[in-house]
Structures are given as C-alpha cells and as structure tokens.
Amino acid sequence: MFTPLALLVAALCLALACWAAWFVVADRAVVLRQLWGGAVVEGVLLLQAVVLAVVQVRGDQDVDGLLLWGYVVTQLIVLPVAAAWAFAERTRWSSVVLLVAALTVAFLELRLLQIWAA
Template structure:
C-alpha cells in the first residue's frame, strides 16, 4: 500500500476529527464544512482503495484476503454513514458522530496497512 496515500487519509481524518471536536465543545451541530470534509476524507479513502486494488491485481496482496476485504469495505462505508447519521442528528451529537468516525478511520487504515504488510513482509 502506498505510504503517502495512507498518510493523507489519516491526516485528513484527524483534522476533521479535530474540527468535529471543536464543534462539539462549542455545542454546534455539524455544518456544511464538516460534511464536505467527510466527502474529502471519502475521496482520499477511495483513492487509497483503488491503489490497493491495483497493487493487488499486479500480484502484490494481503495474506488474509477476508480480513483485508472486510477492513476495506468498512473503511469505504464509514464516511457516508457518518454523513447520514450526522444529518439525522442536527445537534451537537451530530458533531460527536463525525468526530468518533474520524477517529476510527485512522485505526482501520492502520489495520488495513498491517494486513497488507503481513503478505509483503
């Protein structure tokens, strides 16, 4: 997996988590900026997913395919799920949802990278 893409996805997610935390502390619902941030994080995750699939098609791949695919599907579904739930909860708790999901994403990205490195390593 591409280390630069992993770093971009993690940093984007953590920046958005900080933004969501600030909105939560200020007792603010998720704003349009947070939803756009989720779209940016989703785009970064889709690029990461595409790069992983291209590398996999090229012969490099994970040792545990089922675990890798499970993490990959979960990773791609998290930002849209957060956006829907945050829109359904137009209070500070919507910002909490964005924050928590954006703190989970780096963990899943690291686990995805670890399952990839088992095969390469």
C-alpha cells in the same frame, strides 16, 4: 499499499476529528463544510481502494484478501453513514458522531498498514 496515501488518509481523518471535537466542545451541530471535508476523505479512500485493487491483482503483495477488503469496505461505509446521521441529527451529538467516525476510519487505516506490512 502506497504508504504516503495511507498516511494522508489518517491525517485527513484526524484533522476532521479535531474539527468535529471543536464543535463538540462549542456545543454546535455539524455544518455542511464538515460534511464536505468528510467527502474529501471518502474520495481519498476510494482512490486508495483502487490502488489496493491494482496492486493486489498484479500480485505484488501476498495478504489475506478477505481481511484486507473487509477493512477497506468498512472504511468506505463508516463516513457516509456518519454523515447521513449527522445531517439528520441537528444537535451537538451530530458532531460527536462525526468525531467518532473520523477516529474510527483513522484507526482502521492504521490497521490496514499493519495488515499490509505483515
């Protein structure tokens, strides 16, 4: 796996989580700019999935494919579901949902790094 890309994903997720936490403290709902931030993270996740697929097809790394792709697919699903939920829920709790989703993707990314290194 391309480690700088993985660290970029984790950093973007943590930045999005901090932004959402600020809105939680301020008792505000998610704004469209935050959802666009989530879309940027999702784009980087898609790029990472393509890179992982190419590296795995070339056979450069021997990892458990089911475990690896389980994490990749889960990452790709979490933010869009959270964004839809946050868009529908126009209260402070939408910011909580986005915060939890961003932290979840960040931790899944760190777990992907561990799986790849094993």
